[in-house]
Amino acid sequence: MMVGFGKFAAVFGMLAAASGAVSPAAAQSGTASWYGSGHRTASGERYNPNGLTAAHRSLPFGTRVRVENRRTGRSVVVRINDRGPFIHGRIIDLSRGSARALGMGGTTYVSLRVVD
Template identity: 65%
Template sequence: MVSASVAALLLAVVTAPASAQCGGASWYALTSKTASGERMNPAAMTAAHRTLPFGTKLRVTNKRNGRSVVVRINDRGPFVRGRILDLSKAAAAKLGFIRAGHTRVCLQRS
């Protein structure tokens, strides 16, 4: 039997929105096909993530300057240790890290 306080805690965990995932991000501007089969468009607001389903929309926030953008997952990656997302050049520009090449971000499903 589960106590009322444990049941309330379980309900809060199940119904709470997913917490943000934070880590490194970089950008890429290829013109080849993505893992989803569509052609990579550097001007589109898209990103690569290792496991999220294609089509997932994420709000990505640059932790260094507070800028955020919504992107759609259409590729797999990144394949660099410590990075959780590869963004299109357009998304990186909106987030303000083109020159740096990489930054720290937090992700939330949009």
């Protein structure tokens, strides 16, 4: 039973069914990267490198996601306001501020959970 993953599973379940992609369980953890420059996000906001925001390929703008660094156990809640990452194998692209909160240097293995 996926208690606490309801909204996350529902979003990914619909997307997986529509696109023939992998199951929601496979989309809950993977590699995260971060980016520190940009002018505007895909949502139209001005990019704030120190903000607690992130880019995700399919979650709706405004969705709040708890990102946990699986190596250290540190976590941060970010708001999705951009699209990406566009590098194969990565599931989320964090702002510099979000990456700093997780103690990231480059890329790291994370788990994602949508927060209500």
